[in-house]
Amino acid sequence: MGEHNGRLLANKWTKTTALLSHPSIAPHIPPTRRFTEQNLRSMLDMYHMVVMKPVVGAGGHGVMKVTRSGKGYAYTYYTQTKRFASFAALIGALNKQRKGRAYLIQKGIHLATVDGRPIDYRVKYVKTEKGWTIRAMVGRIARKGLFVTNICRGGSLVTAANGIGRSLSSAQVDEKKQKMRELTELSTNVLESKYPGFAQLGFDYGIDKQGRIWMFEVNTKPQ
Structure with missing residues (x-):
């Protein structure tokens, strides 16, 4: 299945309520x-x-x-x-x-920061002939003075390992990356069961100053 085909689901409320129905995902979604x-x-x-x-x-x-x-x-x-x-x-x-x-x-989540700037994470998950695979896991550091991290708003891209290491500690890199992988796989299963036909998903995560992982939203047309 091509990356640019597949179902689109733009409504954030629809996706959020679907994910809140799962007891292992709900604690990671901000109220x-x-x-x-x-x-x-x-x-x-x-x-x-x-x-x-x-x-x-x-x-x-x-x-x-x-x-x-x-x-x-x-x-x-x-x-x-x-x-x-x-x-x-x-x-x-x-x-x-x-x-x-x-x-x-x-x-609002008080995100861990890099040089005083908030950082969050994008996990791009793509459906291939062999099944779903993580295509990218990156950190996005907000432009100085902004709270949004989007690259189109001047944010900086780093590897997830680099971002976790600089905002928390290098000792937490493997654990946080693994947790984001698990949440991505589980959430995709939930969304596919309710709304079949996705070809790609972009998960936006944040890690707060205490190291807790939060899922902010899921995009069906990730950039």
């Missing part, structure tokens, strides 16, 4: 809800930092970090941060930015 004002308020009360992303989108487009500190609020979009004294003012600004698009809210 995620559909965007509503009430959901945003309650998640900011609980976590103080969340990430909002379009239900359909790629390349980091439209992704915003939203924070609450004391009685104030802020959101960051690319390099620009705007601050608000009230939740109502925050919502008004977010709704302008959303332009009517459906969004998800995900608990």
